[in-house]
Amino acid sequence: MDEKKPVQQDDGIRWYSYVALLFAIVFFSGVLSTSKEWYSVFDFTVLNGSFGKIAAATGKALTFRGAGGNGAQDGFAFALSLLPAVIFALGVVNVVEGLGGLKAAQKLLSPLLRPLLGIPGACGLGMIASYQSTDAGAGMIKAMYNEGIINDDEKTIFAMYQFSGDGTITNFFSSGAALFSILVTPIILPFGLIMIFKFFGANLMRLYLKYEHKKNGSKEAA
């Protein structure tokens, strides 16, 4: 099926797609955040910076959010203080996506889908799509099922994979960016954990379906 030309020719994946992917992983990992060297420039938290401090009557330096606020007003001030991180994070995600970084991730993931989830490698696209948009990911499950690429069981397993922690990248790097500066671990750690548990949950579903078929006299789904 493959053309004589390099396969990367038409899928939008270039060498820099892998660089972009690697860059994103390092950038959000926080591994360089504590470095005092120039290369700490490749860290999200470092570049995100901090708000200026305002001296309070108590002698404590506060950000514009102040201290002791509550209710909707404090919620507004807090949300406002989160905006720079959200804007910045999605800016970077968009660059990585635009350079084909997510497609590169898809390409690396596809051969792993059968062993890891028991679903065809073709699901890679739907998987990457679901990281960005719940609706796009779910739409692709339905389309693949309708085209006969996945069967009923694979559809259920894939849906379970997406369902827990859906829209992963978009959600984590928008609302989650709010708490990036508070986290006591590198940003990538909770994110990586979410990614791992998505696979774990889908495999529980896979086991459950196996168990169910056994119980029903091994009647396989068509």
Place this chain on the structure above:
Amino acid sequence: MGEQAKKKNIIDLFIEGCRKGWNTGISNMMPNVIMAFILIKALNVTGLLKLLGSVFAPVMALWGLPGEAVTVLVSAFMSMGGAIGAAAGLLGSNVLNAKDVTVLMPAIYLMGSMVQYLGRCLGTAEVNSKYYGIMVGIAILNALLAMWVMKILIVMF
């Protein structure tokens, strides 16, 4: 870097992404955060937060969290953004500390927005509705287990 994509260069991509960030920030994150802060305030005013805190203290202690942390998980079930807001609100009133929030972080997403995603994910994908219960169960289990792993990992930092 310094690489030019054919259609859009890196600067265009970045600015476009930032604009997306502003839009989601203002139209999704902020309303969710404000709602969560109002909820926390209401729970505070009525004394329900204290009550929730003491009722759920033994359960949440399994993860080394104060009982009030349950409000974050319940909010997560409805909306991820709301849960982030709830966590921030509780952090602001010193009910939760930075470590607690870090432990809660993966759970907020793994069991996040279930109410919405039943329709938007499982509904759209036309998953047999007899599986809905177990799928929600697995997502919650994911979240609870992830909090334990997070708690263990935190020790390294």
